[in-house]
Amino acid sequence: xxxxxxxxxxxxxxxxxxxxxxxxxxxxxxxxxxxxxxxxxxxxxxxxxxxxxxxxxxxxxxxxxxxxxxxxxxxxxxxxxxxxxxxxxxxxxxxxxxxxxxxxxxxxxxxxxxxxxxxxxxxxxxxxxxxxxxxxxxxxxxxxxxxxxxxxxxxxxxxxxxxxxxxxxxxxxxxxxxxxxxxxxxxxxxxxxxxxxxxxxxxxxxxxxxxxxxxxxx
Amino acid sequence: xxxxxxxxxxxxxxxxxxxxxxxxxxxxxxxxxxxxxxxxxxxxxxxxxxxxxxxxxxxxxxxxxxxxxxxxxxxxxxxxxxxxxxxxxxxxxxxxxxxxxxxxxxxxxxxxxxxxxxxxxxxxxxxxxxxxxxxxxxxxxxxxxxxxxxxxxxxxxxxxxxxxxx
Numbered sequence: 466x467x468x469x470x471x472x473x474x475x476x477x478x479x480x481x482x483x484x485x486x487x488x489x490x491x492x493x494x495x496x497x498x499x500x501x502x503x504x505x506x507x508x509x510x511x512x513x514x515x516x517x518x519x520x521x522x523x524x525x526x527x528x529x530x531x532x533x534x535x536x537x538x539x540x541x542x543x544x545x546x547x548x549x550x551x552x553x554x555x556x557x558x559x560x561x562x563x564x565x566x567x568x569x570x571x572x573x574x575x576x577x578x579x580x581x582x583x584x585x586x587x588x589x590x591x592x593x594x595x596x597x598x599x600x601x602x603x604x605x606x607x608x609x610x611x612x613x614x615x616x617x618x619x620x621x622x623x624x625x626x627x628x629x630x631x632x633x634x635x636x637x638x639x640x641x642x643x644x645x646x647x648x649x650x651x652x653x654x655x656x657x658x659x660x661x662x663x664x665x666x667x668x669x670x671x672x673x674x675x676x677x678x679x680x681x682x683x
Numbered sequence: 684x685x686x687x688x689x690x691x692x693x694x695x696x697x698x699x700x701x702x703x704x705x706x707x708x709x710x711x712x713x714x715x716x717x718x719x720x721x722x723x724x725x726x727x728x729x730x731x732x733x734x735x736x737x738x739x740x741x742x743x744x745x746x747x748x749x750x751x752x753x754x755x756x757x758x759x760x761x762x763x764x765x766x767x768x769x770x771x772x773x774x775x776x777x778x779x780x781x782x783x784x785x786x787x788x789x790x791x792x793x794x795x796x797x798x799x800x801x802x803x804x805x806x807x808x809x810x811x812x813x814x815x816x817x818x819x820x821x822x823x824x825x826x827x828x829x830x831x832x833x834x835x836x837x838x839x840x841x842x843x844x845x846x847x848x849x
Contacts (some may be wrong), residue, residue, distance in 0.1 A: 587841025615707035
């Protein structure tokens with residue numbers, strides 16, 4: 466969709482033209498829905514959340530001033546809606562649901578264990594559900610960055626514009642988010658401090674330096 | 684399901700951040716269920732949401748007025764009486780303020796006319812036109828306590844009348 470068409474559709478949407486708005490967001494709906502999946506427990510809840518976000522985009526379109534690309538502006542609003550929802554829901558969820566134990570992630574309760582064992586396709590589906598569930602346990606800021614970069618394939622610059630954060634922050638969130646998710650999937654406690662690995666060359670140098678300093682006479 | 688059933692098999696465990704990236708990339712192919720239903724429901728909600736509000740304050744004001752008008756056209760007697768009361772109150776307040784501000788100059792004009800009538804025929808005493816001998820005599824508002832010869836004249840000396848510009 467070229468920029469002239471986007472501008473025309475935005476102008477019409479600002480006047481309350483719903484079909485123009487729908488055409489405008491058509492290409493972004495899959496991303497918005499997958500993004501919502503990382504912030505909701507079920508497919509239905511994710512659908513509702515994605516719709517809430519798109520309604521918010523529609524209500525806010527009067528404020529779009531063409532200063533950034535429409536997709537960046539849209540994803541920024543969607544991200545804020547998801548983060549707000551996650552933060553407002555966080556306390557209630559913590560009180561209502563059992564915490565995610567280290568070493569396991571939530572599986573879909575509707576899944577049939579016999580079918581999962583029998584069918585390879587279903588097994589793969591279950592693995593995906595595990596990953597989604599583990600992703601839902603990653604802190605919100607890291608989670609949003611992980612989804613936008615690793616799942617949706619956006620660039621660092623695009624994510625920095627969406628999150629209104631420096632590039633370094635985006636990279637840091639990405640790195641910490643991946644590590645958090647890796648630990649969750651591996652059954653480790655993601656909040657536990659990891660000892661420095663001696664097999665890492667950088668760490669080996671640091672450890673050698675620290676030991677030398679300790680043994681040196683003052 | 685036991686706790687072990689929730690953990691991915693050992694050969695699928697991501698051991699590094701790059702593995703995590705690979706696992707996440709696979710989620711992109713996740714099918715989105717009920718696409719048509721989602722679109723239809725979104726359409727209904729968008730139509731129900733009405734036109735998006737304008738970003739400028741003038742536009743918002745116009746939107747609010749339009750919304751109010753729609754409310755008033757509907758069968759909402761309670762809100763209608765409330766709005767009518769607010770409008771009548773604002774009108775009365777405006778009238779009272781405009782009457783007060785309009786009557787003030789009239790009262791002052793009447794008072795001035797009365798004082799003019801009292802002084803008709805009485806000559807105004809001539810005002811002394813004085814020039815300062817020295818600049819120090821009129822410098823600032825500080826009262827002089829000594830005269831030109833340096834004799835103490837006290838702080839209670841009355842101020843000189845200043846010449847009025849013609």
